[in-house]
Amino acid sequence: MDLLQQLINGLSLGSIYALIALGYTMVYGIVRLINFAHGDVYMVGAYAGFFAVWHYHLSFFPALGVAMMVAAATGVLIERLAYRPLRQAPRIAVLITAIGVSLLLENLGILILKPEPRSFPEVFPLALYNFGGLIVTNRQMAILAVGLVLMVLLQYFVNFTRTGKAMRAVSFDMEAALLMGINVDRIITVTFAVGSALAAAAGVLVGIFYNRIDPLMGIMPGIKAFVAAVLGGIGVIPGAMLGGLVMGVAEVMVVALFSSTWKDAVAFAILIFILLVKPTGLLGRPGGEKV
């Protein structure tokens, strides 16, 4: 029973990682860029949700919607201002820019939002459900449900809509996509918007779950979600989902079985392991589908 309990805890943490990992993997799939500012967009989303609830007294779903929109706008703006001018530049220049944007967001956060952690207002009072000894909180259920719904919606979007199909086409061959009349700049914008919105959802869920947000909150989950994306196969959407869940479960299990001091080491152990054993990731195929 204890194992099952840890599994539930791990899956809810993993949904958070998965939601963030999706943004890394989608952006990488389209522009082959590791968007190091992505973890900070997650932070921006968490704060947007915070203000929506705390200042504007919105309830959960409207606040979630606001946070996702604010983060989407932030992601799109970052792409326009920082990455797009470097589209033809060497990759290292873009990578360094991404790190710069990340530091900028973190320090702007400290400056404007204040460095002190804030406690997220209670969106719904904690309730515990006991399923024959298995304790599940309503907050865990919210994380799992929101995570699941968003991932299903994303799969539908990518596989069945015109824009989603164009994203896959751009990801496979950008030039051929241009020859189809696909406005690649628009597809890139949509990709950043969707990826950032998913990260914001994760940010709000974390705020509610752990009751605490701060301007540097994006760093560690950002790294872990990045590892999750690599674990699943960077550029592969279902891979990011799987990688996130595996990462969450692994972390919770290690804490339960060994000690919480190993909590953050798990991610790096996984990263080293996957790079040694299967660098293309669990669901990645060399030269195969990239979205």
Add this chain to the structure above:
Amino acid sequence: MLLEINDLHVYYGAIHAIKGISLEVEAGEIVTLVGANGAGKSTTLRTISGLQRAKKGAIRFKDRDLGNMAPHEIVAAGISQVPEGRRVFANLTVRENLEMGAYRRSDRAGIQKDMKRVFELFPRLEERQKQQAGTLSGGEQQMLAIGRGLMSNPTLMLLDEPSMGLAPLLVKEIFAIVKEINEAGTTILLVEQNAHMALSIASKGYVLETGQIVLSGKASDLANNEQVKKAYLGG
């Protein structure tokens, strides 16, 4: 004149790939641009489609200057390109590839009609429409690339070496279909190393050598030209 290229110069960094070429394509005809590997054929087509920018010179299509239009606007204006090496989206199904060809269109009925037409031209694509394009054979991928190029219902179709890497029988089939597409009303600019086949279906031809046009004229005249015979038709 449907397409008019005037004194075009294109560079890759310091490499002067196209050195002042001029050519004309009239509505309804098949024009071919032949030349050896590295002559600049693909660069010419890429520049027409807006993937490459010209340093100098003008490309006019239906009296519009393509020089500062984005690639997707050029497709919308009525030019589609079937690129060298087919470049189908291997991770999309055959049907999705065709849908991408029609990306700029919103007339559902027209898209359906053109999809039917592509399936009539290439029945094998209809059988394989749910298959990932990456699983098709080389010949089938070329058919898909041409079908995808037709889905935008183009006025002008640019074909870059459609016979490349195909068995002789398949080459014949592909050329017959190019002719059929032209007879149905689409103007064609065909790039080929296989000068013999290309000149046999074209009305006009240009011979490109290291970025310059060295010969041009009626396709039948070029096919009988001693110089062309020696250089491109194996004697």
